[in-house]
Amino acid sequence: MASPIEEWVEESARLTTPKKIVWCNGSESQHHQLIDEMLADGTLIGLDSKTYPNCYLHRSDPSDVARTEQITFICSRLQNDAGPTNNWMSPADAKEKVSGLFRWAMKDRTMYVVPYLMGPAESPYSKVGVEITDSPYVVASMYIMARIGRVPLERLGNSADFVPGLHSLGDLSPDRRYVLHFPEEKLIWSIGSGYGGNALLGKKCFALRIASWMAREQNWMAEHMLIVGLTGPSGKTHYIAAAFPSACGKTNLAMMVSALENEGYKVTTVGDDISWMHVASDGTLRAINPEAGFFGVAPGTNKKTNPNVMTAVRSNSIFTNVGLTPSGEPWWEGINGAAPAGTIDWRGRPHMGGSELVAQANSRYTVPARQTPSISPRFEDPEGVPISAFLFGGRRARVAPLVYEARNWAHGVFVAATMASETTAAITGQTGITRRDPMAMLPFCGYNMARYFGHWLEMGPKIPRAPRIFHVNWFRKGADGKFLWPGYGENVRVLKWIVERVEEKSDAVETPIGFVPTREALTLDGLDIQRSTIEELLRVDPADWIAELDSTRQFFGRFGPALPQEIWKQHEALQHRLSRVTVPAS
Numbered sequence: 099m100a101s102p103i104e105e106w107v108e109e110s111a112r113l114t115t116p117k118k119i120v121w122c123n124g125s126e127s128q129h130h131q132l133i134d135e136m137l138a139d140g141t142l143i144g145l146d147s148k149t150y151p152n153c154y155l156h157r158s159d160p161s162d163v164a165r166t167e168q169i170t171f172i173c174s175r176l177q178n179d180a181g182p183t184n185n186w187m188s189p190a191d192a193k194e195k196v197s198g199l200f201r202w203a204m205k206d207r208t209m210y211v212v213p214y215l216m217g218p219a220e221s222p223y224s225k226v227g228v229e230i231t232d233s234p235y236v237v238a239s240m241y242i243m244a245r246i247g248r249v250p251l252e253r254l255g256n257s258a259d260f261v262p263g264l265h266s267l268g269d270l271s272p273d274r275r276y277v278l279h280f281p282e283e284k285l286i287w288s289i290g291s292g293y294g295g296n297a298l299l300g301k302k303c304f305a306l307r308i309a310s311w312m313a314r315e316q317n318w319m320a321e322h323m324l325i326v327g328l329t330g331p332s333g334k335t336h337y338i339a340a341a342f343p344s345a346c347g348k349t350n351l352a353m354m355v356s357a358l359e360n361e362g363y364k365v366t367t368v369g370d371d372i373s374w375m376h377v378a379s380d381g382t383l384r385a386i387n388p389e390a391g392f393f394g395v396a397p398g399t400n401k402k403t404n405p406n407v408m409t410a411v412r413s414n415s416i417f418t419n420v421g422l423t424p425s426g427e428p429w430w431e432g433i434n435g436a437a438p439a440g441t442i443d444w445r446g447r448p449h450m451g452g453s454e455l456v457a458q459a460n461s462r463y464t465v466p467a468r469q470t471p472s473i474s475p476r477f478e479d480p481e482g483v484p485i486s487a488f489l490f491g492g493r494r495a496r497v498a499p500l501v502y503e504a505r506n507w508a509h510g511v512f513v514a515a516t517m518a519s520e521t522t523a524a525i526t527g528q529t530g531i532t533r534r535d536p537m538a539m540l541p542f543c544g545y546n547m548a549r550y551f552g553h554w555l556e557m558g559p560k561i562p563r564a565p566r567i568f569h570v571n572w573f574r575k576g577a578d579g580k581f582l583w584p585g586y587g588e589n590v591r592v593l594k595w596i597v598e599r600v601e602e603k604s605d606a607v608e609t610p611i612g613f614v615p616t617r618e619a620l621t622l623d624g625l626d627i628q629r630s631t632i633e634e635l636l637r638v639d640p641a642d643w644i645a646e647l648d649s650t651r652q653f654f655g656r657f658g659p660a661l662p663q664e665i666w667k668q669h670e671a672l673q674h675r676l677s678r679v680t681v682p683a684s
């Protein structure tokens with residue numbers, strides 16, 4: 099008798115009619131064969147084998163370079179279960195519309211069946227997914243981003259407990275591109291895109307949209323968060339999980355080289371994008387990183403901003419939509435000075451200088467997590483790491499100070515729910531528009547966000563040793579339009595203050611929005627920064643925050659009666675606290 103996975107593969111093959119089916123067993127030999135085929139047909143370009151051994155460049159279709167939110171749908175039976183912030187189609191409508199696009203889609207192609215495990219091999223919290231795809235680039239990327247082949251198959255056995263994801267490049271036409279989630283069936287369908295979050299179905303589709311739905315039902319949390327360890331001079335390590343929207347600094351913070359290393363503060367990396375968290379028997383909230391690799395933004399990455407990545411990507415990595423130097427090395431804006439003469443741009447054309455980008459703004463590297471020099475010794479810890487603090491933050495040129503601490507859990511949930519950020523190149527569309535992005539989950543919450551806020555509010559009291567909640571903003575700008583804070587490795591100074599707050603050791607001043615460090619409480623030794631700049635970074639301007647109240651009221655209004663009353667209570671309380679401080683005459 100066919101197993102559930104075999105049955106689903108057969109059913110998918112009847113629909114898409116591939117010329118051949120290949121089961122990916124995770125072996126090196128199969129991996130090499132796949133790479134060789136892609137080198138032969140131009141899907142991959144080999145990089146210099148001395149300086150970048152086993153590294154490849156892939157150029158995607160120029161219309162297919164980022165996640166596309168307009169074509170991403172939650173197909174729950176009830177529209178209300180998807181909520182006002184998600185696109186919705188009924189499961190029946192979605193299947194009728196999109197099965198036509200899948201029909202015969204793999205006619206002249208190979209169908210790859212990729213069983214994968216999200217999470218460490220031995221973890222009780224890990225979950226199996228199976229992706230069917232006709233893109234060998236997706237398969238090669240899944241080899242890096244997840245645990246492929248035998249491990250998930252052995253775990254699965256004859257069980258039907260896996261998340262199926264059917265993916266086809268289709269004809270790559272943006273008009274026939276869909277990323278569909280059927281949360282009740284735990285099923286994913288994606289067609290028409292070969293790009294990262296649209297096509298590597300273990301990542302955003304499973305580990306966030308489907309998993310967030312499961313997590314609410316099962317009392318755990320699936321979040322768009324990096325996980326980082328900060329070890330202090332005493333040798334104790336605190337783990338911090340941080341939610342920043344796409345292209346707002348998760349990977350960089352997760353892999354940062356601490357500017358306070360000489361003072362004994364060291365940073366280790368557990369995850370850079372997704373965190374699955376469960377309440378453990380010791381009362382802590384334990385986090386695992388479901389991924390096995392990092393899919394990071396290339397532009398801006400260099401030896402100074404992220405030396406760990408620069409070391410890690412020197413082997414076994416795939417680069418997507420970056421430039422290619424004449425010596426066969428990858429190149430992107432910000433890597434190191436000007437592009438060498440003869441560099442080919444991300445579209446495969448000679449770069450003529452001028453303002454045209456060599457690397458696409460959302461070009462990326464895909465690198466095995468284990469290659470990162472900063473990887474945490476507990477990266478594969480089956481029980482996960484205990485989280486001491488949550489950070490939330492986005493790109494805010496104004497308003498939000500460098501860091502502040504929420505008053506308590508419920509206030510922290512409100513702070514996270516009112517997060518906002520300027521849009522980036524990680525999504526298709528205009529960049530630089532400030533939008534509300536609660537918990538950095540706006541594009542990734544697989545159900546009604548009002549209920550998601552409720553889930554967050556309910557989780558706090560269930561965690562005896564709950565993380566403290568903070569908000570950070572590395573992106574505040576001065577009157578000259580430049581960032582006020584140096585960021586990157588210097589962010590450790592903020593993490594240090596956060597950990598000291600957790601240990602009840604550092605000072606803060608109470609403001610209407612929460613607790614802000616005193617200037618003295620931040621360790622600034624060795625940093626060339628003016629006193630007035632620090633003051634500006636920590637400034638809480640009541641007038642700005644009163645304006646925020648209007649914007650958040652409008653945003654929360656979209657959820658109608660489904661919004662937990664606690665959120666409105668927090669909104670009122672903030673308004674009240676703001677009304678008590680005198681607004682300085684401008």
Ligand code: GTP
Pocket residue numbers: 342343344345346347348349350351370371393394395397398399403524572573581584585586589
């Ligand atoms: P996704 O992979 O899309 O989820 O992005 P991410 O949140 O991991 O963002 P990433 O760390 O890749 O950073 C995105 C961009 O922000 C890059 O261009 C970085 O150079 C820049 N960046 C990251 N950290 C900082 C910082 O502390 N300060 C400043 N000014 N820029 C930063």
Ligand code: SPV
Pocket residue numbers: 164165293294295296301302343344345371393524525
């Ligand atoms: C993001 O956009 O948050 C990413 C890249 O991490 S993608 O995998 O495309 O979602």
Ligand code: MN
Pocket residue numbers: 343344345371
């Ligand atoms: Mn991300």
